[in-house]
Amino acid sequence: WWQTCTPIDIDGDGDLDIVAGNFGLNSRLKASSKEPVKLYINDFDDNGSAEQVMTYYLKGEEICFSSKTQLEKRMPALKKKFLYAADFAKASVEDIFGKKKLSTAQQRYADHFANTVFINQGKLSFQPMILPDAVQYSTLKAIVSIPSAKPTILLAGNFYEYNVEIGRMDADQGNYLHMKAGKPVVTQVPNRVLAGQVRKMQPITVKGKQAYIIAKNNGSWQILQQ
Template identity: 40%
Template sequence: MNQKGRFVKDSLQFSGLEINASKVKVWDLQNDGDLDVLIASDQLPLEFGSSSRQYVYLNDGKGNFKADTSDAYREFIQLPSVKDFLWADIDKDGEEDLIVSGYWEPIKVLKSVDGILRLMENNGLDNTNGWWNTLEAADFDQDGDLDLIAGNWGLNSRLKASREFPITLYRADFDENGTTDPLVTYFEGGKETPFASKDELVKQMPFLNKEFLSYKSFARANLEQLFSKSALDKAEKKQLYELKSIYLVNDGKGNFTSREMPRIAQATITHDIFVDDFDGDDFQDLLLVGNTYEISTQLGRLDASHGIILLNDKKGNFNWIQSPGINISGPARAIERIRIKEEDFLIIGINNAPPLMFKYKE
């Protein structure tokens, strides 16, 4: 709680809530003049790829919050993975819509229908399953509606994904020891294969060492020989088809078409996006930040970004420019604009390092 510039922890609010939170935002959900709290989660702790749930806390007008699980928010609460979300009126009906992104999930839109948040379908987003980290909305092509930018894993790794050749997560007790084993697969040369090496898999599932004595026999086996068709069919399955960060153009009715972004935007994972008019032409531009070091040695860390500036070409497309004034090294996680003593700054959160600050001039 803010007490004259000093923040004091309120141990009563949100007590007992222990989750792997990915995002916290406030919004006046009830249009009653006070701010409510939405807390997102992308997976359960220590359970890779598990389905989590989301949380809605309503404000009583006196700063007290109570969890709400009513039908009004149920479809949001039941979403299995949320990394980011925002509010934007994408169909110009005068009401703000909730746009949501997460892991192993398509980008989703929830609209308020008679006071109840409902998932929308057939809007061009149904097959956008990705590893989405961040969302931003703005009228990039200046046609009077809000478009979207979504930050994803990128293309600078050996992983590739499509509808025909998806990356798949299987979750099942493959070795029948009472615990759930996550298995990630991808396609190599048209063959579905585990991403983890034999050495990595046998640490979790030792039976593979007994059935496949050599690396050669393991490499020659197909997925059903390794884990059996029955076990794979019974497993919880999640898939992703898109690894690119994308620009989604709105047709004015809340239907979206994906448009390519410059190749540099796919050089690494994108964790956050800052939107503003950098060059004074009245069109919104982008600053992408990302990188990640906590990653399998098979992939190598994703560290190609030093802050990627993309200028709008006034036609709703983006072009990369090199900016000598920006050097955002390291695993950047978030970027925000703040004001200190009548001056604007960009502050960038870096994982396991002090934040970076840049004076910002429009």
């Protein structure tokens, strides 16, 4: 679930790499090529309109992301099919929606949630490198380059409006990113300046010195000075 991407020469070798913000790894949703998060789109209850059903894997089993109560709001027929929550909890995705409905549904997959840097290898080839754990605690929304002796990137994000099953993503407080010995290294921005829902960071000059104006969703503008 990519949120943003910025072409930047992060390793200082003269070509453009890509720093990409994603959903992050700090939620109950885990995704991989073998066990992706899936979205099925079909008219599951034959009412003339399509419903969306998201699933994920838990201990090797594909299960519904939405609760029984939430699914019943969109598909009331499920109330009669599964009178008790215990029965619903034991049912597979195929038991709930039917093999035919699932096989004929439009399907979308997500198999990579990590915030990632893609290192340019030349000839349109990029090597993905997952960023350190400190950058995976939340959704990454904003990326900006910082002029310095070694290429440095400022990262920030967070997103509060996910539903209750995911919970709000608010653990990121901003990080500086650079490469060291071919690996990404991060340092947290001090004083919680980048806590909150950062959406945009723009370089400006304040009294002849480099600074950054920080735009936050439902928050005041802030200035980060170097």
